Amino acid sequence: MNIAVLDFANARETESHLPPQIPSVAELMEQALSPHLLIGMPHMTPAGLSDTWLMKELGHRHWLMLARHLGMPDADFRTSDGGEAYAAICATSLQDARFDKARANDVLTIRSALTPVSRTQVSTRHALSVRGIPIGDVELISTFVHRTRDGDNYSIARVPLPGMAEATAENALARTASLLRSGQLDTHLGLQANPPKRLRGFRFEPDASQEFNGAGLFYFAQFQAITDRAFGRWFGTTRPIRHRDVFFSGNIRQGETVYLELMAMTPERRAALCRLLREDGKVIGQIFSAWS
Numbered sequence: 001m002n003i004a005v006l007d008f009a010n011a012r013e014t015e016s017h018l019p020p021q022i023p024s025v026a027e028l029m030e031q032a033l034s035p036h037l038l039i040g041m042p043h044m045t046p047a048g049l050s051d052t053w054l055m056k057e058l059g060h061r062h063w064l065m066l067a068r069h070l071g072m073p074d075a076d077f078r079t080s081d082g083g084e085a086y087a088a089i090c091a092t093s094l095q096d097a098r099f100d101k102a103r104a105n106d107v108l109t110i111r112s113a114l115t116p117v118s119r120t121q122v123s124t125r126h127a128l129s130v131r132g133i134p135i136g137d138v139e140l141i142s143t144f145v146h147r148t149r150d151g152d153n154y155s156i157a158r159v160p161l162p163g164m165a166e167a168t169a170e171n172a173l174a175r176t177a178s179l180l181r182s183g184q185l186d187t188h189l190g191l192q193a194n195p196p197k198r199l200r201g202f203r204f205e206p207d208a209s210q211e212f213n214g215a216g217l218f219y220f221a222q223f224q225a226i227t228d229r230a231f232g233r234w235f236g237t238t239r240p241i242r243h244r245d246v247f248f249s250g251n252i253r254q255g256e257t258v259y260l261e262l263m264a265m266t267p268e269r270r271a272a273l274c275r276l277l278r279e280d281g282k283v284i285g286q287i288f289s290a291w292s
Contacts, residue, residue, distance in 0.1 A: 025074050029064050037108045039130070047240055049102035049135065051094065052228075054128075055221040058110075062124045062140045063087050065114045069122070079146055079159050087142040088156070088251075089220040090121070091177045094244045097136040106130040117171045120144050120160050139173055153217060153251040177247050180286060189243065189288045191264045191273045198261040198275075202230035208254045218252045223285045227274050230260045235269065239291035250284035258284075 023031070037043075043053050066087055067075040077085040102108065111127040121143045128136045149155035179185040185193040204226050206218060213219045223246050231238050252258060256279050265272040269291075276285035 029068065029074070033061055033064055033068075033112070035110050035112070037110065039102055039106045039108050040104055043108070044102070044104055048099035049108070051097070051099060051241055051244070052221050052225045054138070055092065055140075055224065056219070058124070058126050058138055058140055059089060059220065061110070061112060061126070062089070062142060065112060065124055066122055066142070069114050077144065083146055084215075085144050085146045085159055086215050086217065087122070088145045088217070088248070089140055090143045090248050091139075091141040091173050092220070092244075092246045093139045093173050094241070095137045096134065097241050097243065098133070099135060100240050101133050101135050102130050115169075115171070117141060117174050120158055121174060123171055123173070141171070141174055141177070151216070153253050156217075156251050173245070176245070180247050181249065188245065188273075189271050189290050190266065191271055191288060193273070195263045195273070198263055199265065200230075200234055200262040202226075202233060202260040202262075203257060204229065204260065205257050206252070206254075212254060216254065218258075218284075220246075220248060223248065223276055223287060224289075226258065226260055226276065227287045227289060230262070230274070231272075234262070239270070241289065242292045243288075243290040245288045247286045248284065249286075250278065250282055252278045252284065 037057075039049070043050060063075045067073075067077075075087075077087060079085045107130065109129045111129075113125050115123045115125070117123050121141055123139055123141045126138045126140075127134070128138065144159050145156045146159045147153070147155050148157050176185065176188065180188070180193060183194060187193055206212070206222065211219055211222045224244060228238075258279075259277045261275045261277065263273045263275055271288070271290040274287045274289070275283050276287065277283055
């Protein structure tokens, strides 16, 4: 058996005379947007590529792409008066997922494009593949928001950001989100969009060190993660995810409990609608999922 020994101490001593070469933020942004990424254990689950990790990665790329689109040196978004603003994800769509095709040491290729939806919203689309095999298409739509009361996630409100162009075409995901918010969407993924009563419930206590992002907001990728936790509790293992659309309509405060309600499900358990509620009963997310 051959054993490779890496002598880090000598390597550091050899290089100690060299001046530190720290890349610029602009260079690191370009590196972060590389279309190729080596898959390892942090990116995987026993069933294949982790869709929760993937949404975090694509959310990061979304924000960097938006900053680059606006000609900014980094993703530090600000309101016109200099206050903090955030590109909050308001809708996501995962389609044609084949995450079981991904393996550790594969190269995940992510081909991305950005399109304005409105003066406050932008869409990024991401085509995923490994070894030349398509494994999914993802769209993320964000809207610019800020807190109207310092530190209070209940006070999140939309805000226009200078420099955003008008959309050139209607966005189907944004239109579906609008219809759902207004109560005009009848069905989605073959499910009734506004069912009268819940079928099951699940209680979850988010932790500030795990489920919140650096802006102090309940992270958008956790909506689907909580859904998966609930389905594992209710039904055991589930089939691989094929399609998932998530629509966001609010946030929570740190220390708050959230409640997931199963609102509709097909008889063979291949598609389901869940709602995520905060403690005061406000719906902050609706998750439509379909499995293989």
